[in-house]
Amino acid sequence: MRADSALTGQTAVVTGVCGRLGQVWTKALLRAGADVLGLDLREPEGPVAKELSACGDEESRRFVFHRADVTDRAGLRDALGHCLDVLDAPTVLVNNAGIDQPPSAESGSWTFENVPDERSAAVLDVNAAGVLRTCQVFGSDMAGRGRGSVINIGSMYGTVAPDPRFYDHIELTPPFLKPPAYGMSKAGVAALTRYLAVLWGPSGVRVNTLAPGGVLGGQDAAFREKFAARVPMGRMAEEEDLTGPLLFLASDMSRYVTGTELTVDGGFVCW
Numbered sequence: 127m128r129a130d131s132a133l134t135g136q137t138a139v140v141t142g143v144c145g146r147l148g149q150v151w152t153k154a155l156l157r158a159g160a161d162v163l164g165l166d167l168r169e170p171e172g173p174v175a176k177e178l179s180a181c182g183d184e185e186s187r188r189f190v191f192h193r194a195d196v197t198d199r200a201g202l203r204d205a206l207g208h209c210l211d212v213l214d215a216p217t218v219l220v221n222n223a224g225i226d227q228p229p230s231a232e233s234g235s236w237t238f239e240n241v242p243d244e245r246s247a248a249v250l251d252v253n254a255a256g257v258l259r260t261c262q263v264f265g266s267d268m269a270g271r272g273r274g275s276v277i278n279i280g281s282m283y284g285t286v287a288p289d290p291r292f293y294d295h296i297e298l299t300p301p302f303l304k305p306p307a308y309g310m311s312k313a314g315v316a317a318l319t320r321y322l323a324v325l326w327g328p329s330g331v332r333v334n335t336l337a338p339g340g341v342l343g344g345q346d347a348a349f350r351e352k353f354a355a356r357v358p359m360g361r362m363a364e365e366e367d368l369t370g371p372l373l374f375l376a377s378d379m380s381r382y383v384t385g386t387e388l389t390v391d392g393g394f395v396c397w
């Protein structure tokens with residue numbers, strides 16, 4: 127099977143499409159021949175809109191945006207209606223929308239005992255319950271039609287704890303802590319993946335987690351150096367490291383694979 131035509135005729139849905147990785151998944155799906163419905167809280171604009179239509183005229187016609195919040199099930203049902211009206215029945219679902227907290231003075235920092243309830247609740251609601259709701263709406267439609275592949279975007283922090291030493295050069299009081307609810311939410315995503323793989327196995331819908339490691343982006347030099355030193359392959363992930371695993375899980379290349387977590391982290395969780 128050729129990767130550039132592996133998804134011809136398929137309709138993919140990507141949540142959090144305007145974010146960093148949402149754009150990476152979308153471009154890869156378009157290039158592999160799928161039509162894509164992108165969902166996000168905010169419209170693609172400026173460089174994001176340009177990026178999402180940068181694959182050429184033909185691909186940009188196959189990309190449709192719909193504003194939707196993964197914490198709102200009724201809104202997700204509207205998005206499914208839009209998908210059926212303007213594209214087709216969904217056959218691939220990438221649950222990518224997520225919130226995290228970067229280490230910065232603007233985002234604030236707390237000791238563990240003082241992390242505000244509303245911060246933890248928001249992370250769990252979007253990252254974990256948001257995946258559940260989106261699966262209830264789009265995944266159930268796939269199961270009813272007897273085919274589909276769901277890819278839930280997890281994180282290596284669903285498996286290992288963040289290393290506080292990555293952040294100890296950042297001058298914040300109290301010192302920066304990665305939100306404790308982040309790893310909780312991602313471990314929950316992996317559990318939901320197994321639950322749905324069992325539920326929908328007989329209906330022809332496969333469900334897997336893709337768990338990226340740290341992706342090279344706007345991190346400071348000291349963080350990058352400490353992080354890379356901790357990765358067996360000696361570097362952070364680049365965007366191109368992620369697209370092959372996504373297309374593998376989305377397409378029939380993985381037709382007998384369900385309920386797994388594919389970690390794409392250069393070996394980070396091995397030691």
Ligand SMILES: NC(=O)c1ccc[n+]([C@@H]2O[C@H](COP(=O)([O-])OP(=O)(O)OC[C@H]3O[C@@H](n4cnc5c(N)ncnc54)[C@H](O)[C@@H]3O)[C@@H](O)[C@H]2O)c1
Pocket residue numbers: 141142143144145146147148165166167168194195196197221222223224225226252256279280281282337338339340341342
């Ligand atoms: N970037 C990384 O290094 C990394 C590593 C591992 C896992 N991940 C995971 O990959 C996914 C994407 O990460 P990213 O770096 O692209 O993040 P990002 O912040 O760039 O993008 C997230 C997108 O989700 C959208 N979003 C947030 N709340 C939403 C909601 N309620 N409904 C709909 N959309 C919503 C945001 O508007 C944004 O466009 C997340 O699930 C994240 O946890 C990222």
